[in-house]
Amino acid sequence: MKRNDWFLAAGILAAAAILFCFQRLGKSGEQAVVSISVDGDLYGTYSLGEDRTVEINETNRLEISGGAVRMDWADCPDQVCVNHRSISRDGESIICLPNQVVVSIENGESGEVDGIAR
Numbered sequence: 001m002k003r004n005d006w007f008l009a010a011g012i013l014a015a016a017a018i019l020f021c022f023q024r025l026g027k028s029g030e031q032a033v034v035s036i037s038v039d040g041d042l043y044g045t046y047s048l049g050e051d052r053t054v055e056i057n058e059t060n061r062l063e064i065s066g067g068a069v070r071m072d073w074a075d076c077p078d079q080v081c082v083n084h085r086s087i088s089r090d091g092e093s094i095i096c097l098p099n100q101v102v103v104s105i106e107n108g109e110s111g112e113v114d115g116i117a118r
Helices: 003-025
Strands: 032-038 041-047 052-056 060-065 068-074 093-096 101-107
Touching: 032 052, 032 060, 041 052, 068 093, 068 101
Parallel strands: none
Antiparallel strands: 032 041, 032 101, 052 060, 060 068, 093 101
């Protein structure tokens, strides 16, 4: 490889590192919430910063601790939601399909319309 190729590779790596840092640290000041819905209806909204255990209709148990959420227990046969990793970032979700429970992380701020539909 020539000298200019090394400069190009170093520039690309530096740009990737900067983008990674912005993504990782960009939304740290915002208060995220955990939104739980059952059968498409909102069951509850809880702060991600407050540690607690939430019982969901005697079918699921959710644990919020350390700024992350995980499904602690479920009575469904496949246990996919229980084996799912903890979630903590905006837009992530855990879904228990047999019990129709959807747990998602949402930003505390209201969304804005980004276009006009006619």
